[in-house]
Amino acid sequence: MQKFYLFIIISLSYITGYTQNEGALILDFNYFPDIEVEAVNPDENLNPFILFTVRDLRQFVFGFPTYATGLIVTDINHPKYPLLFLHLENIPGCGPSCAQLSDARVYDTPFGQTLMIHKEIGHINEFGNPETDYHGFIFYDENLEPVDSIAPPELDFHDVAIHPVSGNKIHAEVHMDSLLFPAELTGFPNDSLFPVEAIKIIETDTSGNIVFSWISSEHLSPDDMMWHILNPPGPLIDWDHWNSVRYDYDGNLLLSFRHVGLVKVFRPDADYPEGRHLIFSGKNSHFNLPPEHQTLLQHDFYYFPQDGFYHCFSNGLMTSNDPEIREPALGFIYDINWQDTSYTLVQRFKPTADSLVSFGGGNWHRNLDGSHIFNLGGFINFPAGNPLEAQPAALYMDANDEVRYQFYFEEGGIFSYQIHSFDTTLLNIQRPEIVCNATDEGLLLSTSKSYPQYLWSTGDTTATITVQDTASYFVRVALNAHFASS
Numbered sequence: 001m002q003k004f005y006l007f008i009i010i011s012l013s014y015i016t017g018y019t020q021n022e023g024a025l026i027l028d029f030n031y032f033p034d035i036e037v038e039a040v041n042p043d044e045n046l047n048p049f050i051l052f053t054v055r056d057l058r059q060f061v062f063g064f065p066t067y068a069t070g071l072i073v074t075d076i077n078h079p080k081y082p083l084l085f086l087h088l089e090n091i092p093g094c095g096p097s098c099a100q101l102s103d104a105r106v107y108d109t110p111f112g113q114t115l116m117i118h119k120e121i122g123h124i125n126e127f128g129n130p131e132t133d134y135h136g137f138i139f140y141d142e143n144l145e146p147v148d149s150i151a152p153p154e155l156d157f158h159d160v161a162i163h164p165v166s167g168n169k170i171h172a173e174v175h176m177d178s179l180l181f182p183a184e185l186t187g188f189p190n191d192s193l194f195p196v197e198a199i200k201i202i203e204t205d206t207s208g209n210i211v212f213s214w215i216s217s218e219h220l221s222p223d224d225m226m227w228h229i230l231n232p233p234g235p236l237i238d239w240d241h242w243n244s245v246r247y248d249y250d251g252n253l254l255l256s257f258r259h260v261g262l263v264k265v266f267r268p269d270a271d272y273p274e275g276r277h278l279i280f281s282g283k284n285s286h287f288n289l290p291p292e293h294q295t296l297l298q299h300d301f302y303y304f305p306q307d308g309f310y311h312c313f314s315n316g317l318m319t320s321n322d323p324e325i326r327e328p329a330l331g332f333i334y335d336i337n338w339q340d341t342s343y344t345l346v347q348r349f350k351p352t353a354d355s356l357v358s359f360g361g362g363n364w365h366r367n368l369d370g371s372h373i374f375n376l377g378g379f380i381n382f383p384a385g386n387p388l389e390a391q392p393a394a395l396y397m398d399a400n401d402e403v404r405y406q407f408y409f410e411e412g413g414i415f416s417y418q419i420h421s422f423d424t425t426l427l428n429i430q431r432p433e434i435v436c437n438a439t440d441e442g443l444l445l446s447t448s449k450s451y452p453q454y455l456w457s458t459g460d461t462t463a464t465i466t467v468q469d470t471a472s473y474f475v476r477v478a479l480n481a482h483f484a485s486s
Helices: none
Strands: 008-014 035-039 049-058 070-075 086-088 099-109 112-124 130-140 144-148 169-181 193-206 210-215 242-248 253-257 262-265 275-284 300-304 311-314 332-337 342-349 361-367 372-375 394-396 405-411 414-422 434-439 442-447 455-457 465-467 475-478 483-486
Touching: 049 099, 099 300, 169 242, 193 242, 242 300, 253 300, 275 332, 300 361, 311 361, 342 394, 361 414, 372 414, 394 414, 405 414
Parallel strands: 008 086
Antiparallel strands: 008 483, 035 405, 049 070, 049 414, 070 086, 099 112, 112 130, 130 144, 169 193, 193 210, 242 253, 253 262, 262 275, 300 311, 311 332, 332 342, 361 372, 372 394, 394 405, 434 442, 442 465, 455 475, 475 483
């Protein structure tokens, strides 16, 4: 008797209600960025599903059209057959930089699990450079139905947070301002007024009402910036370059700024009616961190309730072929006392003996069981010949920090801004069913219901196929809001 192996996968594709000029979410049977998983020391008890947000950064070097931007949820054991796949289509005639999916995350909220995706849409200007026209966060419920969106005219693109109890949302908008920069900072003969691109943090309730806001340029001074990673002042200064926001356990906000550091923003109270902030890691740290305890170009800063500590991902000094310049990506765990501005460095984490680096992206995702993913981004696989090109895009480790899996993108230049892992309760994904019936010609494979499109692993696009050989067979089928595979 022949043995057949059937696996089930789901992928998100075209979502109705969003127009072509916003960058359509499309069904593309033929494209999927190849993800290789190296099982260094497999552990079947680890969470099976990994969420990648993929972007193709080859366009910044070669400028050729690509469709390698999207969201992928894949099983560790079957990385090439995604559980969920969202693919963002480029706008015809616009060029490769016009449509990007910049980030995605799944939140636990009072209304169940919510999938957030962020789209970035733009155009090519007269000088051949990309310019952004639209940033938008779109939220989907557990059934992959769009339920909410945030798309103000000046939306910053890095992150959004949802409170697990109240359901409030936090995002940031660009806030144009001007600040006086001291001569000793700029090297100019006199103090100079510069326009800055600051940020305005906005918190809204479940009805969309603004309940809290905070403007960085009203609280952070020019001297708070880490000037050693900036170019000399130009016509517009990338003031603080906000990277992430999280709710702390007390409901206040944890912010990560590339050019400032790690900051906690406190809401106004009786003692501080105007509110206040504390810089934890940065040039003007209120905690007086020594250099070896500092982080740089960070993209993660969050409180982890399972251990009561604060976790942070540090990019180091980005990618460089010069070992004298390059610094490794690191993870930091701190025990912070905000009341008396004291702390203990619990762990300065380096995932391997090699100096793995990150290209301005990445994150450190820790699971409830203590296992964790250390995401380096993946862009270091490009260009060819770079001594770092063999570096993995991410590492999956157990609670004892032992590397269990390594992730690679087969095509250099693929970049994953965020990577997260989940257990089998991820969203309410309806799986199709494959039916196998014996016939005189062999085994007839079909699905229990009809779909508008099919693509079998054999290359057939018919609703049924007949097979004779023992093998693993897969089919992708188009649904209204996603496509699925079994």
